[in-house]
Amino acid sequence: MDIVVLDEAALRARVKISHEAMAVVEAAFAALGRGGVVMPPVLHLDLPERHAEMDVKTAYVPGLPSMALKVSTGFFDNPKRGLPSLSGMMTLLSAETGRVEAVLLDNGYLTDVRTALAGAIAADRLARPDARIAGIIGTGLQARLQLEALRLVRPIQRVLLWGRDPAKAAALAGELKAGFGLPVTAAPAEQVVREADIVVTTTAAREPVILADWLHPGLHVTAMGSDAPGKQELDPEILSRADRVVVDRRSQCERLGELRAALAAGTISSDRPIDELGEIVAGLKPGRRSADEITVCDLTGTGAQDTAIAVHAVRAAA
Amino acid sequence: MDIVVLDEAALRARVKISHEAMAVVEAAFAALGRGGVVMPPVLHLDLPERHAEMDVKTAYVPGLPSMALKVSTGFFDNPKRGLPSLSGMMTLLSAETGRVEAVLLDNGYLTDVRTALAGAIAADRLARPDARIAGIIGTGLQARLQLEALRLVRPIQRVLLWGRDPAKAAALAGELKAGFGLPVTAAPAEQVVREADIVVTTTAAREPVILADWLHPGLHVTAMGSDAPGKQELDPEILSRADRVVVDRRSQCERLGELRAALAAGTISSDRPIDELGEIVAGLKPGRRSADEITVCDLTGTGAQDTAIAVHAVRAAA
Incomplete structure (x- = not known):
């Protein structure tokens, strides 16, 4: 052997x-x-x-x-x-x-690679086909890798990014600009969300970093940071305002993901229709259904x- | 690294x-x-x-x-x-x-080695110090290894063994005799238990292979075969007749061990005093307390x- x-x-x-x-x-x-x-x-x-x-x-x-x-x-x-x-x-x-x-x-x-690829798969099924502006929330390794993965599936032409530490955000903007040859700008979180076609949240936040009032028609948000009961990146109102909520594994997101926080906050109920990303990939459920719908994908990472x-x-x- | x-x-x-x-x-x-x-x-x-x-x-x-x-x-x-x-x-x-x-x-x-060693540790704390006759139930790998391990802690001079397949039992008796230079005899299960000072059950049985009526004062029994909900080697009466029941991990034996079968059969109640082998090894509970008591140790294997x-x-x- x-x-x-x-x-x-x-x-x-x-x-x-x-x-x-x-x-x-x-x-x-x-x-x-x-x-x-x-x-x-x-x-x-x-x-x-x-x-x-x-x-x-x-x-x-x-x-x-x-x-x-x-x-x-x-x-x-x-x-x-x-x-x-x-x-x-x-x-x-x-x-x-x-x-x-x-x-x-x-x-x-x-794990870093498969996590980034799940973000690309979510964007491929749920973001607008013509999504060109990526918004990255966070300045860690996944901030870099999620952008790299998004470029596999969408014609990204401009990047906005936000980090809690402005110095780290500016440094990452410089690094990504050099690495990918794209215009990359550090900006307030609100501006990132309002201007982007696709937002990926990549932080270890334990309180919301993006708010429901910033959502706009056609936006897709992938929240990949939360993977434990105490973590949360999204305003729980985001899950109730979105036209479509998709998760990687419902049972796991109810314990570890944004779904947990939204259920706890009562902004969604346990009978809210929620699809799993795998059902969309398998063709059992549709991907994005219109140019204007707001979609959210909650990823916790699966075996x-x-x-x-x-x-x-x-x-x-x- | x-x-x-x-x-x-x-x-x-x-x-x-x-x-x-x-x-x-x-x-x-x-x-x-x-x-x-x-x-x-x-x-x-x-x-x-x-x-x-x-x-x-x-x-x-x-x-x-x-x-x-x-x-x-x-x-x-x-x-x-x-x-x-x-x-x-x-x-x-x-x-x-x-x-x-x-x-x-x-x-x-x-795993084979640590399982055999747990049998030796149980016998060291619970068998009579002068235990000389080992009874082995089963003819698989653990039948061999449990005997080898017992010899670390007790002056074994004679071995009785039983297996469901008489040909395998006879073959194993020959092998152990040659390997350890001891008299080893294949015998009916009842005779093995009645004559032995220490019995180790090592089978994958799903129904009792040794009966409560065969117990005698001073006997120690280690049941190491059962490690899954369907398995059982001991007549569930054995746990109620024994003066002392010891387990490796109570929560695990209640799900996977002889304890599960005895609780299901109602021969013992959930408030039966049961010690963990580790409590004895740590000196928090006594080992064998008298020459005559009948002791049983239920091992399921621990991380x-x-x-x-x-x-x-x-x-x-x-």
């Missing part, structure tokens, strides 16, 4: 935000939509005495030859030792035999995406 | 059923008894379309430098391909930083043991 072991450098060299990787993640969303995916709730370990936490995700996806088991750690005293807080790896097991096929020591890189990106990584490295 | 990768052959060469390995597993039981272990419920994945299942266990154990994440797979069509049904591996993460330290491609070997044996394996390989 030959087991493939790939470290972060090898994975970074081979796995990119690309149409090819996106296609594998799309296949996982389609399988989620059609049913047959076996995806248990996230196994979460709180380690208060270490100021740390650990999450384990996995999913069996019909049609993919393997399944990933992913561990993600956050050890928040690591920066004192000169180490990043976040880390993790994936193990790929054969879906035919259960034998270990590969160990991907990615330190979270593959099915992990399985998809791990399968893609091993193929790309072969 | 140097990550240790050890395959099954390397682990078999370095990790043995030994007092040294037992001491590390004992430390994990003591931590379970004292509290502070963080051990989420087993993550279980059923894959009926593959005739397969997957379990994930993990535990943070105060005092141990790392934590294991273990995946165990059962793909029951594997024998048709000439592969064993069971497989698995462990990942060892630093309990200080969350970074991956080692990947142990053991195919379940470390804390996995963390312990993985820590030991990496040390032993260093």
